[in-house]
Amino acid sequence: MSTRRTRTIVAALAAVLLAGSVAACGNSDTGGGDGGDGKIVLGFSQVGAESGWRTANTTSIKEAAVEAGIELKFDDAQQKQENQIKAIRNFIQQKVDVIAFSPVVESGWDTVLKEAKDAGIPVILTDRAVDSADKSLYKTFLGSDFVKEGRLAGEWLVEQTKTATGPVNIVELQGTTGSAPANDRKEGFAAAIAANPNLKIVASQSGDFKRADGKQVMEQFLKANPDIDVLFAHNDDMGLGALEAITAAGKVPGKDITIITIDAVKDGMQALADGKFNFIAECSPLLGPQLMELVKKVEAGEEVPARIETEETTFTQEQAREALPNRKY
Numbered sequence: 001m002s003t004r005r006t007r008t009i010v011a012a013l014a015a016v017l018l019a020g021s022v023a024a025c026g027n028s029d030t031g032g033g034d035g036g037d038g039k040i041v042l043g044f045s046q047v048g049a050e051s052g053w054r055t056a057n058t059t060s061i062k063e064a065a066v067e068a069g070i071e072l073k074f075d076d077a078q079q080k081q082e083n084q085i086k087a088i089r090n091f092i093q094q095k096v097d098v099i100a101f102s103p104v105v106e107s108g109w110d111t112v113l114k115e116a117k118d119a120g121i122p123v124i125l126t127d128r129a130v131d132s133a134d135k136s137l138y139k140t141f142l143g144s145d146f147v148k149e150g151r152l153a154g155e156w157l158v159e160q161t162k163t164a165t166g167p168v169n170i171v172e173l174q175g176t177t178g179s180a181p182a183n184d185r186k187e188g189f190a191a192a193i194a195a196n197p198n199l200k201i202v203a204s205q206s207g208d209f210k211r212a213d214g215k216q217v218m219e220q221f222l223k224a225n226p227d228i229d230v231l232f233a234h235n236d237d238m239g240l241g242a243l244e245a246i247t248a249a250g251k252v253p254g255k256d257i258t259i260i261t262i263d264a265v266k267d268g269m270q271a272l273a274d275g276k277f278n279f280i281a282e283c284s285p286l287l288g289p290q291l292m293e294l295v296k297k298v299e300a301g302e303e304v305p306a307r308i309e310t311e312e313t314t315f316t317q318e319q320a321r322e323a324l325p326n327r328k329y
């Protein structure tokens, strides 16, 4: 039996038992969260609107919900974990059928996830993972292999620098501190560049996945390190911000400093096609349609795989020029 039907029956029984007193209180919540129109209700807590990737992800989720006939309760947490926890608690109170969220950081979710489980509401993780040891707290994860993205970025650099005879100085713009993509991309990149002892990360700091922060941190990097050869930015937006800092410092991005990023959103692809970036490992934000399929399945009580990974690729400058005209986001 679907979780929605189970909760509706429980709510209906409770309503019969409490009929008199409830009527006196004027509480019109009928349970089931669907407002009586039979639609599945999905509560979705989004990280924020920090990047072009995130905007594309939000659009994908909103459009896919309409397409799938799912009622979406959407909350923007403005990159704050406390806001996401509050949103999830609200969804539990509203008795939504399914909760999905993209956790801003990896740690600190067990209590609220247990509350959702106790309320019988299945949870789907999208885009970012949590580090909870208890895997029964959520039904599935849908998103990218961030370690692989970092590794692909590092492997490209290893290939490009295989004839280098001296040190290659790398600066790294990390994503949001404590987030799965920042942790994993750092790990994957570091593991790959270990293949060439000439490759050295001389500075590494968070730019919070934002363009403005990427610019500001790159300015500091340039002041402190006169000989930067490579920038590895954990997303396009920070790389785009860094472009401004590099140009203002009188250097030519893509030539004086090799720039590697992750995401492949339109602005990033344009910078790559224009020769300002050198390589991008893709991270797809178009998770909406797959998420809605999963919502229907978990709501119906069907088994789903524990982890579903998005198919992704990489882009050189030439490949970006070819792909750009048909890029959706």
Ligand code: AHR
Pocket (backbone or CB within 6 Å): 050, 051, 052, 053, 054, 127, 128, 181, 209, 234, 235, 236, 237, 262, 263, 283
């Ligand atoms: O979690 C995915 C990451 O979050 C994207 O790479 C980044 O652009 C976004 O803000």
